[in-house]
Amino acid sequence: MTLEPRLVQVRKNVLKQNDVIARGLRERFREAGVLVVSLVSSPGSGKTAFLEKTLTLLQPRCRVAALVGDLATENDAARLARSRAPVKQIITGTICHLEAAMVQNALDGWDLNDLDFLFIENVGNLVCPSSYDLGEDLRFVLLSVTEGEDKPLKYPTIFNSADVAIITKSDLAVVVEFDEGAARRNIQAVRPGIEVFRLSAKTGEGMTEYLEFLESRRTRSRASASV
């Protein structure tokens, strides 16, 4: 005799394991008073150049460090190390995104209390990283002027998961006839109210406003940590 299948309610998030680790990380970051920013974008949008510039400019007055994810090579870590900030490469092998456990492992041996800012550069990919919480305070999504203004509409999920949008390579905007109004409209359509910065890591244009924003966010998070 075959019995009827038994229906049981479960209601569990599929990425629960990742979420639990991410929550633990977020708590550690908060206790240490470090502001953690992750960067997501398509390959080639200028994440590493942007991060190198950020580390170099923050370095004189703040304690900064970076984790950088790639499928292969340690090239990005070598580039970022030129800023003299501590940098660790996470090689993901065949995995197309970072997960909270990879961040947790990479932090081994680092004292978070020694840091003001930690940056996590995700694998260049506009799809997969959107599903994974890394415990970061802020997620930046980068869009370079050479990519096309409608990218936010093509990848709404990742833009929606971000807290800040950064338009990069602004020095090339005129050459590629970048329509900034359209890009901003598209970003706002998929993530209403998001803060947008436009800058160039090469010329330094727009970096001051963005750094002021970063530092004000850190002051805010430190104030809330000490409550």
Place this chain on the structure above:
Amino acid sequence: MHELSIAMSIVDLAREEAESRGAPGVDVVHLKLGPLSGVVKEALLFSYEIACQQTLLEGSKLLIEEVPIVANCPTCGERRHVQSIQSLRCAECGTPTPEILEGRELMVTALELRQ
């Protein structure tokens, strides 16, 4: 494409639940999927079959319930559907809706266990 690793997480989760209840197998896994989860239904269904191979879930079916995006509309003061994933505005009045209430789900809601 990260759907294979998502599918493997679903299989692990369902297997643990089935084992803890002493079930010899699973017939159906019910999954709730939101448009903002970052997971593509077709790719997930394809990956699911592979992930089930040589597990307690071999031969089981993944039943996906796609749920819409629901946001809090500041103008209507109510929960509303949005125009589309490319236009997160209230479907009723067109106000932008930054506060998303539902639509990120990636959740196993129920299992049909073999007896």
